[in-house]
Amino acid sequence: MKLNKLILGHILNPLSDKKCEFFYGALYLEEGSEKEFKIKKIYNFSSLGIQDLKEEINKINCEVCDFSEYILMPPFFDMHFHWVQDHVRAKPKDSLLEWLTKYTFPAENKFKNRSYAKKEARQFFRKLLAGGTLGGAIYSSIHAHALEYAFKEARGHFVIGDVVMTMNSPAFLSQKIPQARAQIKKFAEKFKERYCFTPRFALATDPETMKFGSKQAKKNQSFIQSHLSENHDEIRSTLSLYREFRGFGHVENYTEIYGKCGVLGAKTLMGHAIHLSESELKLLAKTKTALVHCPTSNAPHREQGLESGLFNFKRVEKFKIPWALGSDIGAGPHLSMFDVMRSFYYQNLRAGKAVSFVKALYHASLAGAEILGVEKKLGNFSKNKEANFLVIKNPYRNLKNKNPEQILKKLIDKYKTQRAQYPLHVKNVFYRGKKVF
Ligand SMILES: [Zn+2]
Numbered sequence: 228m229k230l231n232k233l234i235l236g237h238i239l240n241p242l243s244d245k246k247c248e249f250f251y252g253a254l255y256l257e258e259g260s261e262k263e264f265k266i267k268k269i270y271n272f273s274s275l276g277i278q279d280l281k282e283e284i285n286k287i288n289c290e291v292c293d294f295s296e297y298i299l300m301p302p303f304f305d306m307h308f309h310w311v312q313d314h315v316r317a318k319p320k321d322s323l324l325e326w327l328t329k330y331t332f333p334a335e336n337k338f339k340n341r342s343y344a345k346k347e348a349r350q351f352f353r354k355l356l357a358g359g360t361l362g363g364a365i366y367s368s369i370h371a372h373a374l375e376y377a378f379k380e381a382r383g384h385f386v387i388g389d390v391v392m393t394m395n396s397p398a399f400l401s402q403k404i405p406q407a408r409a410q411i412k413k414f415a416e417k418f419k420e421r422y423c424f425t426p427r428f429a430l431a432t433d434p435e436t437m438k439f440g441s442k443q444a445k446k447n448q449s450f451i452q453s454h455l456s457e458n459h460d461e462i463r464s465t466l467s468l469y470r471e472f473r474g475f476g477h478v479e480n481y482t483e484i485y486g487k488c489g490v491l492g493a494k495t496l497m498g499h500a501i502h503l504s505e506s507e508l509k510l511l512a513k514t515k516t517a518l519v520h521c522p523t524s525n526a527p528h529r530e531q532g533l534e535s536g537l538f539n540f541k542r543v544e545k546f547k548i549p550w551a552l553g554s555d556i557g558a559g560p561h562l563s564m565f566d567v568m569r570s571f572y573y574q575n576l577r578a579g580k581a582v583s584f585v586k587a588l589y590h591a592s593l594a595g596a597e598i599l600g601v602e603k604k605l606g607n608f609s610k611n612k613e614a615n616f617l618v619i620k621n622p623y624r625n626l627k628n629k630n631p632e633q634i635l636k637k638l639i640d641k642y643k644t645q646r647a648q649y650p651l652h653v654k655n656v657f658y659r660g661k662k663v664f
Pocket residue numbers: 307308309454498555558
């Protein structure tokens with residue numbers, strides 16, 4: 228016999244970058260094949276008195292989980308982070324180069340040890356889940372087994388890739404070109420649309436391997452991700468290096484380099500993309516490439532970021548380029564997407580740009596699902612989507628007559644000055660109808 232469940236609570240449901248629902252109601256879940264639950268109906272009970280509500284629930288007649296004191300919201304999508312950099316989140320970030328060479332590369336090198344990688348994967352993905360993130364795009368280290376462990380431990384919908392580093396990298400993290408290509412081919416064929424070909428960035432991956440990997444990705448319906456235009460030094464070095472390569476002598480900008488290597492496309496995600504010219508934006512739009520904005524990583528040093536600048540979302544939207552938010556762990560200091568939403572909102576507010584928390588939530592949830600092409604089953608609450616939801620502690624005494632913007636502001640402001648505390652908002656995490664945290 229199939230089991231159905233009624234999940235009562237205050238439903239916060241992002242619909243677009245301007246619209247979000249908030250009402251007292253219930254998610255009606257139906258068990259499907261393999262004992263996994265889907266949302267079959269969403270009830271709005273906001274106009275019912277207590278007696279009518281009881282009658283209504285009796286009529287529905289199924290197991291009831293009462294989270295009436297809580298908020299139910301869809302899990303987050305974190306669209307850019309390095310799971311192997313969890314231990315460098317709090318290291319000094321005054322200089323990108325120093326942070327990379329002194330802390331980040333040695334930290335990633337530790338993953339060459341199998342048992343270390345296995346233990347770290349278990350701990351990291353448990354922590355990610357507890358913070359409410361159940362989807363996104365992940366960078367692993369160069370090591371094949373680290374990628375396998377990440378796929379094994381990640382709960383939710385993630386695309387993951389082993390970073391490819393075939394040039395300009397420390398000796399201990401450098402790959403030989405034939406081995407790097409064999410690994411890309413093997414993983415693209417094995418993990419298909421869950422694999423993400425991941426040249427670390429143009430500076431660290433040779434153009435021929437970028438071409439090879441992009442072909443493999445396209446052949447296997449895999450995704451592609453990399454970094455683009457994070458800071459001015461990186462842009463200058465990339466251009467001067469590539470202009471020496473055959474066929475790249477006349478490249479005008481950074482984006483064009485990726486374009487020439489076949490990296491751009493509808494299944495490609497470019498992280499940061501802060502300093503872009505108009506012709507670069509045109510090329511990104513033409514190729515349907517998506518961008519990932521990592522505000523906590525790009526934030527000023529005093530906010531534990533790399534001070535790379537502020538992503539111009541208005542300009543990106545003018546070109547109709549899809550974009551989503553990412554934590555960029557470990558350049559970003561905190562895993563919680565509440566912290567990423569906070570940073571996006573307040574940095575833009577300070578810069579005099581009109582933003583809302585509703586917009587932040589959309590880019591931390593549904594927008595990610597859309598970019599990964601899974602918006603029909605994930606990203607928010609609607610009929611036939613997977614029954615994935617977060618049970619969030621109520622920040623108000625009374626939730627009546629509150630709007631989504633107020634609710635989100637209250638949640639985000641609560642830990643504004645104690646950013647490591649954001650995961651405390653999450654009481655439980657449900658995945659396909661079952662409590663996993
Ligand atoms: Zn990154």
